[in-house]
Amino acid sequence: MAQHFLLSAASRTISLKAVLRMDNAEAWATFRRLRWPETQGEPVCPHCGGCICYDVARGGSPRYRCRACRRDFSPTSGTLFAYHKLHVRDYLAAIVIFVNAVKGISSLQLARDLGVSAKAAWVLGHKLREAMASEMKGAMVGGAGAVVEVDGCYVGGHIRPENRKEDRKDRRLAQHQTGKRRVVVAVRERDGRTLTSVFRSEEESAAFIRARVERGSTIHADEAASWDDLRARYAMKRINHKEAFSFADACTNQAESFFARLRRAEWGQHHHISGLYLHRYAAEMAWREDHRRDANGTLFSRLVARVAACAQSVDFTGRWQRRAG
Known part of the structure; x- marks a missing residue:
């Protein structure tokens, strides 16, 4: 092997x-x-x-x-x-x-x-x-024939359940949430780079995606209604995750790979990420995911050069x- x-x-x-x-x-x-x-x-x-x-x-x-x-x-x-x-x-x-x-x-x-x-x-x-x-400030992804995956991951706003079962509330309802929950939207080109931004809901990210994804791209997304407005500008393929992770060449597995790294950073290292700095941690994890196949000496030189620039x-x-x- x-x-x-x-x-x-x-x-x-x-x-x-x-x-x-x-x-x-x-x-x-x-x-x-x-x-x-x-x-x-x-x-x-x-x-x-x-x-x-x-x-x-x-x-x-x-x-x-x-x-x-x-x-x-x-x-x-x-x-x-x-x-x-x-x-x-x-x-x-x-x-x-x-x-x-x-x-x-x-x-x-x-x-x-x-x-x-x-x-x-x-x-x-x-x-x-x-x-x-x-490194990705102002950058665009996609282009003619390119495949771009779009997905969102909700972070923060955890509500600890009550001790007694009869006192617990449905934490999915808006009236029982803290208002601190944010969604990290990832726009990831296949075999390319990853762009991230933070919003209150996935619906708010449509303008960001249109501004940062080139025309002619094919967008892969899940069945959430949040991405329906993108159909007017891009060719789209949708995947229903209740049925399969990928089907007929439609999937968001690379975006999910980025979210897995972000989740593990939150759970295993930081334990809590403030909404004020969430976009910084998301950009860090996107950089790590994009350069995961680079030697650590290359990463060192690249980061020192970015610090100097x-x-x-x-x-x-x-x-x-x-x-x-």
Whole structure:
């Protein structure tokens, strides 16, 4: 029997041990190489794009001055790691831990692995999720001849049943719910990428799907009436899950595969996901599902590059130094 990819040496091209053995200079060289691949790690001014820069560091972290605009910057300037408090090696180690966790990792576990506070680990985790989500920002899926699967998964709003049977209520009825329940809608192209968004109901997602799925696509969905409005724009195939998981080439199995990963992340790692941050966790799981066949070294390089390409986080930079809105 052929060996599964995740059990092979090809899936392990970087390790936490290798990162922790780096000294400060090696860690900075790795970050620079992934931030500025066009110049093989030579600094490029984030303010004017100038390539002629010289070192003005006086010990500690590297620092450069642009010859063109005369402004100083560091390798993390203008990135998600701007104004960083930890050593760069700690950030690289956090990324290795993050990409190796196939079902995600809780902030408490990340805090214990890195030896930082839970607040610091929480912010760091959300910055990495922001970098993951940026990979599909504004992207479209589908196109002529492409198959796109659409489905929804309701998350949150759990109501604990009463102890005595006679006191229990029908939790399916709207009047007995908390109003916190949200649906994650996944739009997944066969052998392609996954787009996610969060809504109060599946019906609200029609505009999102029309905006992000190219014309000419064939959409596969279940028999829920929520998807009926898509017939006017796309060819559709429907599957009744009460009868079969797939029938006559119609199925939503790849969308369900994504939801399985999201559910296991919620149950096994986070235990509870706030509706305010649900879209971030959904985007993280979509990134993990789309790159599940990539080696962990590739995932590491890809995520570090996305961190460097993203601007300073509006939501999480200085999160605990100011009052959260």
